[in-house]
Amino acid sequence: MASHSDMQPAIIAIMGSTGVGKSSFINTVTKNHRLPVGHALDSCTKEIQEVRLKWGEKQKPVVLVDTPGFNDSSMSDTEVLRLIAKYLVTTHKAGTKLTGVIYMHRIADSKVEGGTRRNFRMFQQLCGSKHLRQVVIVTTWWDKVDGIVALARERQLCEGETLFRPMLAAGAKMMRHEMRLDEGFSSAQAVLNHLLQLNPTDLNIQTQLVKEKRSLPVTDAGSVINHDLIRDARRCLDSLAAVQEELDKTKDATAKQTLEEERRELQEEKKAIRKQIKTLSKNLNERFVLWRILSSMGL
Numbered sequence: 340m341a342s343h344s345d346m347q348p349a350i351i352a353i354m355g356s357t358g359v360g361k362s363s364f365i366n367t368v369t370k371n372h373r374l375p376v377g378h379a380l381d382s383c384t385k386e387i388q389e390v391r392l393k394w395g396e397k398q399k400p401v402v403l404v405d406t407p408g409f410n411d412s413s414m415s416d417t418e419v420l421r422l423i424a425k426y427l428v429t430t431h432k433a434g435t436k437l438t439g440v441i442y443m444h445r446i447a448d449s450k451v452e453g454g455t456r457r458n459f460r461m462f463q464q465l466c467g468s469k470h471l472r473q474v475v476i477v478t479t480w481w482d483k484v485d486g487i488v489a490l491a492r493e494r495q496l497c498e499g500e501t502l503f504r505p506m507l508a509a510g511a512k513m514m515r516h517e518m519r520l521d522e523g524f525s526s527a528q529a530v531l532n533h534l535l536q537l538n539p540t541d542l543n544i545q546t547q548l549v550k551e552k553r554s555l556p557v558t559d560a561g562s563v564i565n566h567d568l569i570r571d572a573r574r575c576l577d578s579l580a581a582v583q584e585e586l587d588k589t590k591d592a593t594a595k596q597t598l599e600e601e602r603r604e605l606q607e608e609k610k611a612i613r614k615q616i617k618t619l620s621k622n623l624n625e626r627f628v629l630w631r632i633l634s635s636m637g638l
């Protein structure tokens with residue numbers, strides 16, 4: 340007879356940059372095309388979506404959680420983190436732990452952009468340093484790169500000092516999701532089978548938000564964005580001051596016009612930073628923490 344824990348759904352969350360193939364992976368596992376996938380440069384998934392299925396001979400209930408991608412064209416990383424955090428808090432409050440977390444990375448990307456690095460750092464902080472066995476870094480898009488190049492890239496990603504190595508050294512696993520064979524079903528199956536042997540656990544961000552009652556901007560994951568927000572704000576304000584100084588000095592009409600255009604762009608950037616602060620901090624207490632830091636800089 341199936342035990343209680345066999346009947347508890349195993350929750351597996353899938354995260355990563357936009358377009359890496361999170362929704363496609365879920366469609367492959369379920370062998371249907373329920374989730375919309377991206378077709379253009381625009382990012383596709385806008386909400387957290389749960390897909391329920393029964394897995395394997397024992398018909399184990401599994402919930403795959405599709406998340407909007409980071410580096411999205413229409414949603415800031417702050418908004419994405421907030422959606423994920425909200426889902427994780429609800430899950431935690433319902434007394435359900437996560438069995439696994441998948442972080443997807445496209446092997447076809449010839450270099451790892453700054454945004455991807457930052458998102459991975461955020462992901463690392465979201466998981467925390469305990470229980471990293473629950474984490475699988477899944478590489479996708481193997482069909483779009485020459486085999487030898489892809490293998491070298493994979494080695495570099497595992498062994499390079501900065502990116503995945505610390506997490507792998509602490510217990511996370513790296514696996515491939517390859518479409519070439521059976522449209523990717525067997526590689527997706529291997530990822531799921533690996534995760535389903537593990538015991539469910541809490542993630543760092545859940546502990547910090549629920550047990551420690553921290554606000555999102557001061558969780559470890561939120562701080563990664565804060566750090567960058569503060570850096571971006573500082574850069575924007577410094578540039579604005581420099582442009583203003585030039586404008587005050589210059590007499591040349593064409594130069595004045597160019598500087599005015601530059602000032603307009605920087606003011607737009609400043610507005611966008613303010614908007615991000617609002618999104619990251621939904622309640623007054625959270626906003627206060629961020630405003631205190633940024634207003635001391637003059638934003």
Ligand SMILES: Nc1nc2c(ncn2[C@@H]2O[C@H](COP(=O)(O)OP(=O)(O)OP(=O)(O)O)[C@@H](O)[C@H]2O)c(=O)[nH]1
Pocket residue numbers: 356357358359360361362363364375376377378381382383384385406407408409479480481482483516518
């Ligand atoms: N060639 C190739 N295409 C892939 C692979 N995985 C996904 N795609 C394609 O990449 C596009 C984006 O895939 P999605 O599954 O929507 O990616 P996502 O990670 O869910 O993206 P967001 O929802 O925007 O975060 C789709 O056109 C997929 O068909 C892969 O391994 N190889």
Ligand SMILES: [Mg+2]
Pocket residue numbers: 361362363375376377383384405406407408
């Ligand atoms: Mg998607």
